[in-house]
Amino acid sequence: MTTNSGQTAEAASVARPGKRERLVSAACELVHHQGVARTTLAHIAEAADVPVGNVYYYFKTKEDIIGAVVHAHGDRLESTLAELERRHRSPKARLKALMGVLAERADSTAQYGCPYGTLSSELAKQADGSHPLAAPLMQILLDWAEQQFRAIGRREAHDLAIELVSRYEGSAVLSNTLGQPELMARQARRLQRWIDALPS
Template sequence: MPRSASDKRERLTAAAIRLARTQGLDATTIADIAAEAGVPSGSVYYYFKTKDDVAAGIADGIREALAAQAAEHADTSADARAALTAFLTSYVDESDAILDHGTVLATAARVGFSSAHEQALEWIAQQFEDLGFASSAATARAQHLLAGVEGGAALASALATATPLEREVAHLTRWVANAKP
């Protein structure tokens, strides 16, 4: 059975995200994306005519991945504390990819999808509000948590060891567990 057009677009988007994480968007060519996705180069132009289209596709793919991750945490978590812990744990689960390529949020920023951080902050702040924190306190806590885990990831990547990320996730997990409004 032939694959659907949406499957091809998803494969191309996933390939573009992987390449943007590994070699940067500027160094990524249409031929690279085609090879990574396993499709003929000409068919990439059907979906991505320019580098700006590739960046927009990457941003859309990251937006969808973040939405799916938030939904997964909401579905699998009984409460906001568990959702935040699952969010933090996802960084450790992705530590090999983070060491090699940085975080998905960092990739989003590199391709011009600056609202990815805003969306993540909004979701995290909502979790803190669900724990009973006032909006301003929830926002401050969200910024602290995201800065901590993204900073731990950046340091881990720079030092080529997951230890700083693992320690920061452990610290933030304890911080979330003990958070009281």
């Protein structure tokens, strides 16, 4: 959004995404797999097939790229949640479907952790005074869950949303630490039963 050429009409011969998009996409994956600290600009540039020095034409600093990564995650998460709303009418079905989506990523989560959680945790340790750059990411998930619980008719929708997201994030930490994908999948199923058993 800050600096980009006219990407409206595809100019290149191959229909490959623009360099900026390729950089952000590569950064998303590398940051998820290696963490922010271990991901160098050289890695990102190589993965995106862009010359190293050229990265600074699109992003002024490494922090800017990480910001773009957070933003991209936010967009993807919002579109995922929007699709869940289209696909399922009842709030319970939507929440259970969300658990299903997260369970599908059990293998990736066991290997690299939750993309939002690990990113948030790492960014929270950066430059003490800094703002929690990744907080909005977690807030999207919390707000959506709270909205569903409220639609069920629960007064403590806020607490329930925190409990749901907590249990998911905690399962991701454990699953990742112990290297056990089944742990995440199993907890997701327990959460689905928990949602089912909620008095509506």
